[in-house]
Amino acid sequence: MDKIIIEGGRPLHGTIAVSGAKNAALPLIAATLLCPGEHILHNVPELRDIRTICTLLETLGASCSIPKPHTLIINSDNVNNYEASYELVKTMRASVLVLGPLLARLGRARVSLPGGCAIGARPINFHMTGLQKLGAVLELEGGYVDAFVKDRLTGAQLSFDIPSVTGTENMLMAACLAKGETIIRNCAKEPEIGNLIDMLIGMGAKISGRGTDTLVIQGVKDLHPAETTIISDRIETGTYIAAVGATGGELTLVDCNPNHLPAFLDKMRNVGISIEVKENSIIAARSGPLRSVDVKTNPYPGFATDLQAQIMALMAVSQGLSVIDETIFENRFMHVAELQRMGADIRVEGGRAIVAGKDRLTGAQVMATDLRASASLVIAGLAAEGETTISRVYHLDRGYENLDVKLRRVGASIRREPE
Ligand code: EPZ
Numbered sequence: 001m002d003k004i005i006i007e008g009g010r011p012l013h014g015t016i017a018v019s020g021a022k023n024a025a026l027p028l029i030a031a032t033l034l035c036p037g038e039h040i041l042h043n044v045p046e047l048r049d050i051r052t053i054c055t056l057l058e059t060l061g062a063s064c065s066i067p068k069p070h071t072l073i074i075n076s077d078n079v080n081n082y083e084a085s086y087e088l089v090k091t092m093r094a095s096v097l098v099l100g101p102l103l104a105r106l107g108r109a110r111v112s113l114p115g116g117c118a119i120g121a122r123p124i125n126f127h128m129t130g131l132q133k134l135g136a137v138l139e140l141e142g143g144y145v146d147a148f149v150k151d152r153l154t155g156a157q158l159s160f161d162i163p164s165v166t167g168t169e170n171m172l173m174a175a176c177l178a179k180g181e182t183i184i185r186n187c188a189k190e191p192e193i194g195n196l197i198d199m200l201i202g203m204g205a206k207i208s209g210r211g212t213d214t215l216v217i218q219g220v221k222d223l224h225p226a227e228t229t230i231i232s233d234r235i236e237t238g239t240y241i242a243a244v245g246a247t248g249g250e251l252t253l254v255d256c257n258p259n260h261l262p263a264f265l266d267k268m269r270n271v272g273i274s275i276e277v278k279e280n281s282i283i284a285a286r287s288g289p290l291r292s293v294d295v296k297t298n299p300y301p302g303f304a305t306d307l308q309a310q311i312m313a314l315m316a317v318s319q320g321l322s323v324i325d326e327t328i329f330e331n332r333f334m335h336v337a338e339l340q341r342m343g344a345d346i347r348v349e350g351g352r353a354i355v356a357g358k359d360r361l362t363g364a365q366v367m368a369t370d371l372r373a374s375a376s377l378v379i380a381g382l383a384a385e386g387e388t389t390i391s392r393v394y395h396l397d398r399g400y401e402n403l404d405v406k407l408r409r410v411g412a413s414i415r416r417e418p419e
Pocket of ligand 1: 094120124125127162166167329
């Protein structure tokens with residue numbers, strides 16, 4: 001395991017190229033299970049989670065190759081195993097995304113229940129009830145979901161109690177090959193779902209309602225492989241904007257899509273960070289004082305829960321009081337205790353964190369607990385006085401490609417060492 005060491009207090013200046021979105025690449029890789037042939041994906045980020053899902057697909061019979069950086073070719077001719085083992089699924093809950101495609105392709109799927117993670121219980125009941133509505137018979141035994149359907153899935157009308165991202169993605173993929181029409185209501189509308197819809201339509205699926213909370217899918221008998229480009233990572237983009245907000249300076253983020261984080265950019269402007277938007281780039285700069293703002297996480301296009309930890313680090317060094325309400329996950333404040341070790345003044349009351357900004361934090365030894373918590377500790381370390389050491393950075397490597405390298409290139413004193 002590695003650790004990251006940061007000498008804080010240095011403003012960031014320069015350009016960072018944003019990588020492809022982890023949370024788009026994962027469902028799009030799962031979608032290659034839907035039909036045989038050679039699928040090509042571009043702008044795939046080089047991340048631990050991508051390697052994990054490729055390993056999972058290979059246990060199912062697919063073969064994955066990377067002919068050049070960020071291009072992934074998946075041949076799914078020989079997908080014949082329908083079991084996703086606990087060993088792999090327990091390391092990445094997004095493995096549940098193979099459930100829908102396997103059921104649609106093979107009529108059978110046996111996927112280990114992902115289990116909880118640091119940020120919450122993260123049940124998959126919406127996935128299961130949705131697939132049952134499409135005619136699948138699901139049984140829970142030995143920690144596995146055992147699903148099968150006689151003949152073929154059948155289109156149905158579904159509605160999510162809350163707009164689940166991977167729930168929407170699983171149902172979308174399953175419905176593409178179902179017999180007849182499926183209508184899914186109260187869908188999630190994250191840009192990553194639009195990326196999946198574009199890929200599925202490229203494969204011959206018939207889907208309408210892209211970008212709305214109601215998707216209508218006319219099932220087809222067969223699909224064919226497609227060539228698709230992964231969208232840029234809006235969470236990575238937001239993370240670097242929060243970083244330059246905390247340190248001061250100016251960053252130009254390229255290969256990003258400003259339209260994918262509207263609520264966050266508005267919030268950053270309110271904080272006092274200047275945001276200049278071009279088609280595929282954002283210039284973020286901060287020289288004056290940081291103003292405290294209130295934040296409430298919401299499904300897209302609201303403020304992303306995946307940027308909550310990062311803005312909390314920023315609010316820890318802003319002027320005033322910030323109230324942060326986390327409405328999506330029940331335990332997504334694991335970063336608070338670590339930020340407090342750096343001197344942050346934060347009080348948690350249920351799903352609410354009250355942050356009293358301070359002039360500065362002090363470097364300390366801290367521990368990463370989950371992907372986005374790790375990012376908030378990096379931001380705090382960059383802004384803090386003195387040295388911060390972050391252990392268990394494998395959490396960071398799940399979702400950020402070369403974060404330390406990218407930050408070093410824009411002036412951060414950050415290095416990685418074996419723990
Ligand atoms: C996706 O997780 C993302 N992961 C998460 O990003 C992100 O935080 C989350 O969406 C919310 O935006 C991927 O896309 C791979 P949900 P997902 O289903 O789909 C409850 C990161 O840091 N729920 O939208 O698992 C659930 O507990 C990760 O990159 C049920 O109750 O999230 C949560 O409270 C972390 N039953 C809410 O819905 C279900 O069957 C939203 O969860 C499914 C979800």
